[in-house]
Amino acid sequence: MPDQSPPEAASQPSPTAATASGEAGADPGPAGVSRRRLLGTAGAAGLVLGAAGGAAGYAAAPAGATPLSSVGSDRAMFHGKHQPGITEPLQARGHLVAFDLAAGTGRPGAAALMRRWSATAERLMAGEPTGHDDTDVARDAGPSSLTITFGFGHGFFDRTGLRKQRPTALDPLPDFSGDRLDPARSNGDLWVQIGADDALVAFHALRALQKDAGGAARLRWQMNGFNRAPGATAHPMTARNLMGQVDGTRNPKPSDTDFDRRVFVPAQGDPAWMAGGSYAVVRRIRMLLDDWEKLSRPAQENVIGRRKADGAPLSGGTETTAMDLEKTGPGGDLVVPINAHARITRPDQNGGAAMLRRPFSYHDGFDTDGTPDAGLLFVCWQADPLRGFVPVQRKLDRGDALSPFLRHEASGLFAVPGGAAPGEYVGQRLLEG
Amino acid sequence: MPDQSPPEAASQPSPTAATASGEAGADPGPAGVSRRRLLGTAGAAGLVLGAAGGAAGYAAAPAGATPLSSVGSDRAMFHGKHQPGITEPLQARGHLVAFDLAAGTGRPGAAALMRRWSATAERLMAGEPTGHDDTDVARDAGPSSLTITFGFGHGFFDRTGLRKQRPTALDPLPDFSGDRLDPARSNGDLWVQIGADDALVAFHALRALQKDAGGAARLRWQMNGFNRAPGATAHPMTARNLMGQVDGTRNPKPSDTDFDRRVFVPAQGDPAWMAGGSYAVVRRIRMLLDDWEKLSRPAQENVIGRRKADGAPLSGGTETTAMDLEKTGPGGDLVVPINAHARITRPDQNGGAAMLRRPFSYHDGFDTDGTPDAGLLFVCWQADPLRGFVPVQRKLDRGDALSPFLRHEASGLFAVPGGAAPGEYVGQRLLEG
Incomplete structure (x- = not known):
């Protein structure tokens, strides 16, 4: 084509x-x-x-x-x-x-x-x-x-x-164990x-x-x-x-040289009608903001593994600096905690699994008790969900520090x-x- | 002050x-x-x-x-x-x-x-x-x-x-008779x-x-x-x-020379603590868009009294041209119908009542039957609601061509x-x- x-x-x-x-x-x-x-x-x-x-x-x-x-x-x-x-x-x-x-x-x-x-x-x-x-x-x-x-x-x-x-x-x-779909x-x-x-x-x-x-x-x-x-x-x-x-x-x-391979079905892909297409995983992910905002800033940063202000890894540098997964602090603990979200979602920790995330935030008001109904309309794109969303979410499901603050409330998978x-x-x- | x-x-x-x-x-x-x-x-x-x-x-x-x-x-x-x-x-x-x-x-x-x-x-x-x-x-x-x-x-x-x-x-x-608050x-x-x-x-x-x-x-x-x-x-x-x-x-x-007088409580107003303040009327006005969109464009324009494309009065001119309330068409009918929304809401038809409307649109999704939950978060500002929102809404309530396409679902009145x-x-x- x-x-x-x-x-x-x-x-x-x-x-x-x-x-x-x-x-x-x-x-x-x-x-x-x-x-x-x-x-x-x-x-x-x-x-x-x-x-x-x-x-x-x-x-x-x-x-x-x-x-x-x-x-x-x-x-x-x-x-x-x-x-x-x-x-x-x-x-x-x-x-x-x-x-x-x-x-x-x-x-x-x-x-x-x-x-x-x-x-x-x-x-x-x-x-x-x-x-x-x-x-x-x-x-x-x-x-x-x-x-x-x-x-x-x-x-x-x-x-x-x-x-x-x-x-x-x-x-x-x-x-996934955390799903409340x-x-x-x-x-x-x-x-x-x-x-x-x-x-x-x-x-x-x-x-x-x-x-x-x-x-x-x-x-x-x-x-x-x-x-x-x-x-x-x-x-x-x-x-x-x-x-x-x-x-x-x-x-x-x-x-990236492998961008197309990760995100789009190749011209000789299977099925043929999906050539140039992609698979979208859609999740309505509610953020439990009242709980999240009770955490101190350092505690939040340990959950993510990155500095909140600029997104730099806790191991140092700027937003785009590669994360040093082995770096330890004065007490011998890993600087980027073992269950930090940014560590777990790294492609090199997931057999190369990668997806293009392209989300929207959402806010649909408040529950009657004042809890915000807000979070992320997570949309991710990949050539194959089994090499994108699925392995990463499986890993998150087993021990991500961020998961207690999220609730997946809706899910969809679509061939685009x-x-x-x-x-x-x-x-x-x-x-x- | x-x-x-x-x-x-x-x-x-x-x-x-x-x-x-x-x-x-x-x-x-x-x-x-x-x-x-x-x-x-x-x-x-x-x-x-x-x-x-x-x-x-x-x-x-x-x-x-x-x-x-x-x-x-x-x-x-x-x-x-x-x-x-x-x-x-x-x-x-x-x-x-x-x-x-x-x-x-x-x-x-x-x-x-x-x-x-x-x-x-x-x-x-x-x-x-x-x-x-x-x-x-x-x-x-x-x-x-x-x-x-x-x-x-x-x-x-x-x-x-x-x-x-x-x-x-x-x-x-x-x-108001149309209220469903x-x-x-x-x-x-x-x-x-x-x-x-x-x-x-x-x-x-x-x-x-x-x-x-x-x-x-x-x-x-x-x-x-x-x-x-x-x-x-x-x-x-x-x-x-x-x-x-x-x-x-x-x-x-x-x-406008009378803008402050219409919108703000004067410095010597009553009560004194409201000097420089204003009264806000807030209405969640649902638009019955499925009904509205069934009307032809000319029918919609007769409801409003203005051209849809540019907001000009049906009596001619541009958006800012004064409306000719007496103008008749070839058949002798008023060009701006007697119950047209823009005719009824004119200050000179309401004893000078005027308010500063400063709304937001809203869209909270769809009802289960596919009807949009959408419309206007109407916010209007005036020095006195009895010389702003109330007389205009009373008149609309008695015979406005637009009212059948609107439903007031919530209301508030606040001293600002x-x-x-x-x-x-x-x-x-x-x-x-």
């Missing part, structure tokens, strides 16, 4: 490109630059800064209007070797949604749905209205880095008579991930896709999340979670096909294969 | 100020400019662009780090004639929270709480950590336009023995409004204030909201709600004292008066 990325998708963002989009006289600014750096330079693949395409949408600025800043005009590409929403920088707002196919939808109905969804996603990601019935909720805004990603759950293959095409990688995840908020035949740097753009996309589902699929569960806003931080390398930790330091980087070529819809190689 | 605004608070944002904050060579950019324009130029009062104060916090950029963009470095002032969070531009993220005083807290406990909260709010709004027990969730980010606003509900005055000081303006709102999510002794352009900054503030409450007050209800992200739109004059409408066109502007002078805490003139 040829690489379907448009030529500009792999290029670095440049002030020239930004200026060409109409930001005359405006420096693309630190926000634009910092976002691009989040996943390393190559993480910008599939993202076009200040894309001229944005001007084709209803966000086109009228004469005299303030031009879009890079927040509004940043645009990710729908077509490509991989679906969007995997290597793009974390967006400020996210929706995760699962649908179940309606009885009788079957393979033709599922194919028609994926065709509708793909056409809508392409328009939305370009900042264009969905049609004459567009709700106008995103009007005036640019694409705002919107990405829409589609996946198939275990049940999808039963409902569409495609059991033989179901990847073994979709076999149910093993049970709510089946109503887990799994699902279809999964959609929506991310954007503007909350109205994200909501608009969510409603448009829900309307497209029509009678073919009904909403099963839906979760809202968020990340730091573009431009809010001077530390673009670091994302923080609601425990206050620097999160994602050891994520594979697109510039490769990106659609122009004229193709997502999953076409499965549904018409 | 002298105007306690620091001299720079009333000044216009300038590239010079931005450069002084460390954004060397970076144009403050369209995002910064557009945000300032949201409520008109004078709406920037109390907001300092690229404030040097941000550098005093833990957001100070280390050598070599990408400097904060204006999103992170924008800072509103805690001290002033009025509390922050009233005239500042809408922020991308908001939390509304109500607390009830614990039995036995009384006046001294309430005073101590307001002192703690004021000290914390001042630090947070400067982008500084709250102390050694700071959770670090906002670390690396600037103030991000954070505002924290405190109000007192009807019950506050019973619990503190200050019944005689309770303003008559806090008398319970009348019932949930008492558990309505009212409350204390109300806190948090707004910021970064979701982690807002969450950090929420948790810090919850911790400060300690045993003195317990959380009663909490709601999350959002608005368009800074820089996502080229149309800074317009905010949109989840019905896709331009919202806020007729809001009073700080540059004037801003604290340096060394003073919010509400001190009541609690130590």
Whole structure:
């Protein structure tokens, strides 16, 4: 399969490109630059800064209007070797949604749905209205880095008579002792991930896709999340979670030589329709913040194995310094405790298992006793869950110092096909294969 | 009482100020400019662009780090004639929270709480950590336009023995026929409004204030909201709600000669402790989006009385053109229907009643049948609810074309004292008066 990325998708963002989009006289600014750096330079693949395409949408600025800043005009590409929403920088707002196919939808109905969804996603990601019935909720805004990603759950293959095409990688995840999973908020035949740097753009996309589902699929569960806003931080390398930790330091980087092998199903992979695809593990991980915040800062740092302020390993250095696993303190104890989260999750401690974590934080208010219903919408990407999430979570389950402060409340595993070529819809190689 | 605004608070944002904050060579950019324009130029009062104060916090950029963009470095002032969070531009993220005083807290406990909260709010709004027990969730980010606003509900005055000081303006709102109010999510002794352009900054503030409450007050209800992200739109004059409408066109502007009289209690007002304060009406207004989206665009426009695309009155012109209430079409019918929302809510149709609406949209997922739990966290500000929210809502209740698509699910009315002078805490003139 040829690489379907448009030529500009792999290029670095440049002030020239930004200026060409109409930001005359405006420096693309630190926000634009910092976002691009989040996943390393190559993480910008599939993202076009200040894309001229944005001007084709209803966000086109009228004469005299303030031009879009890079927040509004940043645009990710729908077509490509991989679906969007995997290597793009974390967006400020996210929706995760699962649908179940309606009885009788079957393979033709599922194919028609994926065709509708793909056409809508392409328009939305370009900042264009969905049609004459567009709700106008995103009007005036640019694409705002919107990405829409589609996946198939275990049940999808039963409902569409495609059991033989179901990847073994979709076999149910093993049970973990700490799991407290709510089946109503887990799994699902279809999964959609929506991310954007503007909350109205994200909501608009969510409603448009829900309307497209029509009678073919009904909403099963839906979760809202968020990340730091573009431009809010001077530390673009670091994302923080609601425990206050620097999160994602050891994520594979697109510039790593083995990045594609770890994250994406190869072109000659099995099954063939998953070429260029990836598997997403989704976990709603509640953080027991009241307990966590009772710990002193040094105690929290021992749980993680890294300094809270800057994410540097307790063995010294900066955030990106390699952790010295053998270093001992004056008393002979390991400086990075044996059950520290960052020690246990290291790829070299897990047979090389690695995954690309790309989460959103969530906060759904408080329980009646004042306990926050907040934590992480953990989303991780890998070529094979048995060499990514599963071995790492198994190890965490056996003795991670962080586990007592977390509660996995929902879980999903989805096969995310490769990106659609122009004229193709997502999953076409499965549904018409 | 002298105007306690620091001299720079009333000044216009300038590239010079931005450069002084460390954004060397970076144009403050369209995002910064557009945000300032949201409520008109004078709406920037109390907001300092690229404030040097941000550098005093833990957001100070280390050598070599990408400097904060204006999103992170924008800072509103805690001290002033009025509390922050009233005239500042809408922020991308908001939390509304109500607390009830614990039995036995009384006046001294309430005073101590307001002192703690004021000290914390001042630090947070400067982008500084709250102390050694700071959770670090906002670390690396600037103030991000954070505002924290405190109000007192009807019950506050019973619990503190200050019944005689309770303003008559806090008398319970009348019932409206369309109300479907949930008492558990309505009212409350204390109300806190948090707004910021970064979701982690807002969450950090929420948790810090919850911790400060300690045993003195317990959380009663909490709601999350959002608005368009800074820089996502080229149309800074317009905010949109989840019905896709331009919202806020007729809001009073700080540059209006009668703005202060409409929004703030005067210096010689009654009661004296409310000088410079305002009354906030809070309504959780669910939008029945499935019904709304079934209407054609012309039908929606007749409900509102304005064009959906640009907010212009149906009688012609642009968003800011005065509505021609008498204009008739070829058939002799009024062009702006008699029950159109924008006609009914006009101040000149309500004895001059006016309020400053400053809402957040909300989306708390979907009901089990797929109906979105979404709408508006309506917050409006006025010197007197009987000359603001009440008469307008009464009129809407009698025959507004929009009402069938809305459901008021929660309600609160709060006395928001004037801003604290340096060394003073919010509400001190009541609690130590």
